[in-house]
Amino acid sequence: MGDAIISVRDLHKWYSGVHALKGVSLDFKRGEALGLVGDNGAGKSTLINILSGVHRADQGEIRVEGRAVSIATPRDAMDLGIETIYQYNSMVPTMSIARNLFIGREPTRFSMLGVGILDQKKMAEESIRAIANVDLHLRSPDALVGELSGGQRQGVAIARAMHFKSKVMILDEPTNHLSVKETNKVIGFVRGLKEQGVTGVFISHNMHHVFDCCDRIVAMARGEVVLDKRIEDTSIDEVHGVL
């Protein structure tokens, strides 16, 4: 698979006796939007947590752009260009949009031992551009994230991932608890990823959302991949059938 940006081979994960991943092998292709579906406990969150550095696999290999890698922390994942967007976990509501965009990766004017003076001008300019790039219309970047709607927050999270040139964007249930209008907006973001050359991994319970914006669908059940097809070769009924 020459065009795979991430390949995982034979991944296993046990949680205190529970075999949550049973030898998963999967290729994430460059520039593709992949929909990952499955019931609760099917192993999709486990797989994503391993790729985003939250958990470590007990066994198996991960290759990013052909190179074997070890992802021990969320920071390792980000440095490899893998950005994960969670439903709740990626924004600090008491901080401004600009500050949120740069959390943990603040541009500094000079620094000692990793601590330095913030380059606030750069932060303001780049956050305005980053937000505009994902076609999100917001008031100033100084507005608090806590005042944004759920969909707008997802938009800011996506803008952040784009800004840091992520190669793979994992969206973990990004449409949960969103209104129909907001959901459409997020689905629009996912469709937009392809134009920007970013690989998207879209995790959802909602089959319609996945079929709306993905090129390929991977279904998991009981810790294994049970279906892996192009969208045009399958149907919602078939996917439901294997779950």
Next chain:
Amino acid sequence: MKRLFKTYLEKPELAGLILLVLLIVLFQVRSHGVFLNADNLRGILGILPEAGLVAIGVTILMISGEFDLSVGSVFALMPMSMAVLMVHGWPFPLALLAGLLAAAAIGFINGYITIRFAIPSFITTLGMLFMARSLTVVVSGGFPPLLPADLPNWLFTSFVGPGNMFRMSFLWFVAVAVLTSLMLSRTNFGNWIKATGGFLPAAASMGIPTARVKIVCFMLCSVLSGFAGMLQVLRLGSPLPSIGEGLELQAVAAAVIGGASLTGGIGTVMGGIIGTTLIRVIDNGLVLSHVDANWFKFAIGFLTIFAVVANAWMRKRAKAIKMEG
């Protein structure tokens, strides 16, 4: 205009600042102009740095999402250990260094235990409150040691400035206030403190070393408290083991009056300073206006609740002002 109004309503220290101005005006009128005269101001500004430095540390720690009840005990333990070392012949600079290191160690223990065992810092530091207070009495041997005569008071407590308005301690206080304010608002570390206290899972998932950030805040809080205790001992001329009792709650009250949130993420150094000043102004102003001084604690308690209610209300109003968007 609307945006300006909204921005100011969102400032967490606004309620405290308005109350402070109102009270200064009230006390100035009630005391027939004595409150703001030079002698009285000199008195207030002379002791403000001690409680103020503690409040700065407590405020920053609260922004990072943690809490320290042991500051009053560290306030006493640090100068007491210095005094004992100096009695044993240590020179002042070395004793100062040892005292600050001891305070930093206590902060580290507070933070490490809180994070390692995932227990509330309220409990860890409550334990430390008793332990450090007890240690203070133990190292003193029951009798406060005599301070040597040649202490560098010119560096810490002497009066300076126009009309001898300030003590040197006030300059230390201003320097620390400016530096910590800048740290919080202008450095990436300040951003990490706010993110860690604002929403821990987000900070962690973005790769911020949240445990280290919190431990540094614990240590900073302890060191500032110890330093403030030393200033008080130098001012009083004797290391009493009982100083700083009740200071931990006053510092929390100051931080909260200044807009810091108990749940973390919100607050400013300036707010903590405004809160402390408010407490000092009430203490002094009640006496000058011939009000029974026993109302002091009542006033602080009332103000704490009032300031938080006012802040919550203002934040809600600010949120209700919808900008285009």
